[in-house]
Amino acid sequence: MRTLARWMLAGGMVFAGLSHLFWARKEFQAQVPDLITEVLPIDKDGVVVASGAVEMMLGAALVVLPKERRRVGLILAGFFLAIFPGNIAQAMDKRPAFGLDNDTARWARLAFQPLLVAWALWSTRD
Known part of the structure; x- marks a missing residue:
């Protein structure tokens, strides 16, 4: 069961990473806090591309590095x-993206982040 969950998470991460690079770059830019680009020498598109690359690498690592x-x-x-x-x-600034075009949807989405953390930890346990 954990192996299936890990492989599903890996596929989701690779898919999400690809979407950062290709068809959903604008939507992901809506999620980059302004503070990031004010503090770091990178624009929102650069953050999206970098995070997409990291997502693809982590997704691949879930599969190709079983000992790790x-x-x-x-x-x-x-x-x-x-x-x-x-x-x-995104929720505080009321930025629409990914169909999250109202406050309820944007704030409800936040509840899923702890589930992703739990999924990552549970699916990679020995």
Whole structure:
């Protein structure tokens, strides 16, 4: 069961990473907090591309590095925590993206981030 969950998470991560690079770049830019581009020398598109590359690498690592799955799971959980402020910024700034065009939808989405963290940790346990 954990193997199936891990492989599903891996596929989802690779798919999400590809979407960052190709068909959903504008939507993902809505999730980048303004503070990031004010503090770091990178624009929102650069953040989206970089996070997409990281998502693809983590997704692939879940499959191709079975001996490191626990470590990869911890890194992935940390990644999900690191991007959470972007989801909060999208909700607070009322930025529509991915069909999240009202406050209820944007705030409800935040409830799923802890589930992703739990999924990453559970599916990579020994």
